């Protein structure tokens with residue numbers, strides 16, 4: 001392959017609404033992410049939101065007014081017993097999820113649940129079993145898989161452009177140590193809640209689940225967060241896979257100039273580096289390289305992509321790509337990373 005033969009067209013990697021997009025959405029949990037990403041994406045993609053609920057009356061009122069949602073109440077039945085609702089979009093926190101999923105399963109409505117799916121293994125497996133037993137389709141909103149930059153990189157990898165990928169590395173330098181936010185109050189937020197995106201993306205890029213996990217974390221003196229905001233997680237696979245993953249996430253970078261977000265995928269024929277706006281690819285033994293500007297953004301476009309996948313799965317009566325059962329693989333890695341960082345031991349599956 002030559003550099004000039006690489007094609008990367010936005011229409012190949014940008015999330016798009018599915019052919020049948022008239023499923024009517026009912027939302028549970030009208031907080032920050034619902035108003036900041038879900039609903040802007042649904043408006044952009046032409047999806048219909050017909051009802052919303054939250055335990056806060058003010059949150060329901062504000063959300064209905066802003067997005068012109070026809071029905072809304074603090075009574076969850078306005079979504080779950082509403083015959084107009086075809087699919088539930090669940091955006092409460094993970095530690096509030098189990099009792100809500102019990103009600104959704106009893107109402108037999110398909111559900112797209114925000115990540116992280118659960119804060120512990122028992123809740124995660126209980127919710128997957130509950131939905132399966134009730135015949136309810138459950139998808140976890142690992143929408144980073146639909147972010148244009150991540151999809152573009154995955155597309156080139158799947159086409160074999162860089163050959164066998166033997167190393168996947170993520171370096172993320174960000175800042176979420178904000179006093180008063182829910183992030184800093186949530187135990188193991190950086191690994192289990194935010195970090196689950198990068199753990200899930202490691203599965204997306206490698207197409208594999210690891211055999212061994214080793215993690216280390218630290219705290220910044222005087223930090224606000226109750227748990228470490230810095231981690232390095234190493235993922236080892238079966239030897240024949242000949243690949244390793246390194247995830248480094250420092251979420252307490254105090255200087256904006258030195259924050260960054262990069263993935264490096266190294267293959268036998270060449271390497272790809274991708275951030276949210278640019279993808280660079282170069283082949284071994286060739287001086288030239290190519291830089292593609294990524295069209296579209298993770299927030300909010302990817303949220304239209306994940307809901308689109310849910311609708312497509314409903315239309316085709318199949319499991320969605322990031323089903324609850326599939327997501328058990330991602331949350332298991334996150335819990336193992338916490339265990340490893342606390343015990344200093346490698347966790348083996």
Ligand SMILES: NC(=O)c1ccc[n+]([C@@H]2O[C@H](COP(=O)([O-])OP(=O)(O)OC[C@H]3O[C@@H](n4cnc5c(N)ncnc54)[C@H](O)[C@@H]3O)[C@@H](O)[C@H]2O)c1
Pocket residue numbers: 028029030031032033034053054055056059091092093094096100114115116141143182193
């Ligand atoms: N990229 C992403 O995917 C992304 C980004 C941010 C947050 N999140 C996830 O989304 C979830 C919510 O985060 P947020 O920032 O919107 O939080 P938030 O606190 O702003 O909103 C949560 C909302 O849920 C409501 N709520 C709580 N219990 C409820 C119940 N039983 N029934 C109905 N409503 C209930 C709260 O009143 C609140 O309005 C978290 O799991 C978080 O990790 C995901």
